[in-house]
Amino acid sequence: MTKQEPIIRLENVHKYYGDYHALRGITAEIGQGEFFSLLGPSGCGKTTLLRAIAGFEDISSGAIMLGGKNMEGVAPNHRPTNMVFQSYAIFPHLNVEQNVAFGLRKSGMSAADKTRAVGQALEMVGLGGYGARAAHALSGGQRQRVALARALILKPKVLLLDEPLSALDKKMREVMQVELIKLQREVGITFILVTHDQEEALVMSDRIAVMFEGEIAQLDDPERLYRRPVSRRVGEFIGMMNLLEGSLAHSGGYSVDIAGLGRADIAPEQVVGSGAAGAVSIGLRPETLSILFDDDPKSARTAQGVVDEVVYYGDMTYYDLRLDGAARPVRISMRNVVGRPVLEVGARARVSWDPRAFTVFT
Amino acid sequence: MKGQSLKIYVILYLVFLYAPIVLLPLFAFNSGTVIAFPLQGFTFGWFIEVFTTQALLEATRNSVFIAVSVAVLSTCFGLFAARAATRYNFPAKGGIVGFVMLPLVLPEIIVAVSLLVVLIQAGLSTGIWSVIAGHVLICTPFSIAILQGSFTNMDKSLEEAAVDLGETPLSTFRLVTLPLVAPGIIASLLICFTISLDEFIIAFFLSGNEPTLPVYIWGLLRFPARVPVIMALGTLLVALSIILLITAEYFRRRGLRRAGKRDVGGFL
Numbered sequence: 001m002t003k004q005e006p007i008i009r010l011e012n013v014h015k016y017y018g019d020y021h022a023l024r025g026i027t028a029e030i031g032q033g034e035f036f037s038l039l040g041p042s043g044c045g046k047t048t049l050l051r052a053i054a055g056f057e058d059i060s061s062g063a064i065m066l067g068g069k070n071m072e073g074v075a076p077n078h079r080p081t082n083m084v085f086q087s088y089a090i091f092p093h094l095n096v097e098q099n100v101a102f103g104l105r106k107s108g109m110s111a112a113d114k115t116r117a118v119g120q121a122l123e124m125v126g127l128g129g130y131g132a133r134a135a136h137a138l139s140g141g142q143r144q145r146v147a148l149a150r151a152l153i154l155k156p157k158v159l160l161l162d163e164p165l166s167a168l169d170k171k172m173r174e175v176m177q178v179e180l181i182k183l184q185r186e187v188g189i190t191f192i193l194v195t196h197d198q199e200e201a202l203v204m205s206d207r208i209a210v211m212f213e214g215e216i217a218q219l220d221d222p223e224r225l226y227r228r229p230v231s232r233r234v235g236e237f238i239g240m241m242n243l244l245e246g247s248l249a250h251s252g253g254y255s256v257d258i259a260g261l262g263r264a265d266i267a268p269e270q271v272v273g274s275g276a277a278g279a280v281s282i283g284l285r286p287e288t289l290s291i292l293f294d295d296d297p298k299s300a301r302t303a304q305g306v307v308d309e310v311v312y313y314g315d316m317t318y319y320d321l322r323l324d325g326a327a328r329p330v331r332i333s334m335r336n337v338v339g340r341p342v343l344e345v346g347a348r349a350r351v352s353w354d355p356r357a358f359t360v361f362t
Numbered sequence: 363m364k365g366q367s368l369k370i371y372v373i374l375y376l377v378f379l380y381a382p383i384v385l386l387p388l389f390a391f392n393s394g395t396v397i398a399f400p401l402q403g404f405t406f407g408w409f410i411e412v413f414t415t416q417a418l419l420e421a422t423r424n425s426v427f428i429a430v431s432v433a434v435l436s437t438c439f440g441l442f443a444a445r446a447a448t449r450y451n452f453p454a455k456g457g458i459v460g461f462v463m464l465p466l467v468l469p470e471i472i473v474a475v476s477l478l479v480v481l482i483q484a485g486l487s488t489g490i491w492s493v494i495a496g497h498v499l500i501c502t503p504f505s506i507a508i509l510q511g512s513f514t515n516m517d518k519s520l521e522e523a524a525v526d527l528g529e530t531p532l533s534t535f536r537l538v539t540l541p542l543v544a545p546g547i548i549a550s551l552l553i554c555f556t557i558s559l560d561e562f563i564i565a566f567f568l569s570g571n572e573p574t575l576p577v578y579i580w581g582l583l584r585f586p587a588r589v590p591v592i593m594a595l596g597t598l599l600v601a602l603s604i605i606l607l608i609t610a611e612y613f614r615r616r617g618l619r620r621a622g623k624r625d626v627g628g629f630l
Contacts (some may be wrong), residue, residue, distance in 0.1 A: 077529060082527065086519070089522070103527035124524055154527065
């Protein structure tokens with residue numbers, strides 16, 4: 001991300017479908033060369049916002065500035081954006097080469113230049129030599145690559161991706177995630193990705209806008225989003241979050257009394273919401289608690305509990321641990337290390353905890 | 363035993379369906395003027411007469427001209443209506459589409475009589491043009507029904523992708539929409555052509571002194587000696603239909619092969 005003028009500026013964008021308020025005052029700036037994600041559950045307005053940037057939806061009020069120009073009334077074919085559609089929208093009556101060259105029709109390039117550009121674009125997405133392949137003879141991953149090549153060949157200022165990986169199987173999705181990151185770094189074009197998959201957003205993005213009900217709930221880089229969600233809802237939407245009951249006290253500094261763990265002092269930035277003292281939920285990620293095995297060094301803060309459930313993932317094991325004095329079990333993720341046993345259901349375990357990792361939702 | 367009786371049923375059914383058509387060429391090549399067994403000699407005479415009867419050629423020309431015009435016009439109207447109905451939402455859409463489709467179930471005799479009344483009231487003459495208008499009215503719903511299927515099967519984002527890649531709505535229609543609904547367009551052209559070609563009631567009321575082929579044939583029936591000529595004409599029409607059907611099916615299958623789709627349905 002550079003410090004230049006943002007390539008896209010969204011200014012208080014509203015969109016109504018009849019009575020339905022789909023976008024409610026979206027304001028954001030997206031930098032040149034940034035990998036930006038719009039993340040949210042279905043119906044949160046993320047696709048509507050993407051289509052508004054592309055020009056397929058008119059906005060009811062506000063402004064979409066693209067490269068410093070207001071895009072109001074500018075048709076999609078005149079905007080410096082290109083889109084990769086969820087269905088890929090590969091033209092079935094054209095072969096791979098014709099699909100990729102589609103946007104060059106009005107470029108005024110010579111046939112030889114076009115052929116070279118198409119070749120380069122296909123090479124870039126790893127489909128060199130596939131030019132003559134018929135559209136229907138492509139696998140899901142290949143279609144995705146053709147759609148990327150077709151959009152990128154026009155060198156848009158912004159590439160819009162509408163859930164581009166949702167149609168792929170898990171393995172292919174992981175491969176394409178890494179390839180998309182590499183590709184974006186290579187071409188330096190701003191990517192805006194719409195996704196409902198929080199893991200995908202965390203893996204790929206420079207910054208993520210989490211959207212609920214047509215509003216941006218939080219706009220942050222992946223790490224801050226994960227570590228410091230601004231609300232309980234964001235925290236629960238991004239990754240897994242344990243919620244423990246407790247009470248907040250405020251006398252000089254903040255301190256919390258957490259059921260099952262005990263009392264601890266808390267920094268002010270860890271408290272989100274009103275900050276009022278009283279009953280609160282304390283959010284903690286599964287990796288912030290760790291089970292102590294006999295050879296672990298003595299930890300300052302420990303708690304006891306009983307293993308309620310064991311979920312073995314190969315590289316990791318998830319334990320649901322019922323802390324003594326807590327109403328619900330907490331999920332703890334532990335790396336599997338050679339020589340360390342996987343605990344059985346019903347076993348007693350000791351955990352260490354660090355209050356700096358907690359977020360207090362008031 | 364159950365399989366046996368079903369087999370007999372199918373055979374009887376097919377005989378009932380196709381025996382009259384098999385009789386057509388049989389009598390067309392029979393030298394006797396009476397349509398009855400036993401057959402007499404073999405002759406090409408009736409066919410020669412088909413090609414030398416001026417009035418018949420005239421009627422055929424009228425019919426083909428009308429059918430081609432109707433096929434093209436109805437398919438154009440059908441294309442616009444089907445795209446509007448599948449791609450856009452507008453007030454009273456259901457009602458408007460319903461009214462456009464109504465001639466599909468309206469008795470043709472009603473349509474024919476009303477059109478004739480309107481034409482006379484408006485002081486317009488009847489003839490080829492009024493028949494074309496009437497046939498477009500009844501063929502357009504068929505065209506819409508066929509093309510709506512084509513548009514529904516087509517991914518909406520294909521058109522958006524073309525616009526996104528810099529094409530205007532018009533060039534998108536030419537470069538993407540048209541090629542993708544082409545099988546539907548061909549089917550619509552063929553169906554409308556066929557419907558118009560053998561339509562009788564509207565043509566009878568509205569053709570004035572420019573009879574179409576069905577109207578002319580109906581007129582011939584009053585002269586028993588001319589019946590074998592009708593047989594010969596019928597034979598030619600059946601042959602033409604079969605060729606047309608095979609051609610259509612060939613293009614349909616080729617289209618499917620190119621799109622890599624599995625063959626389901628179709629005429630044959």
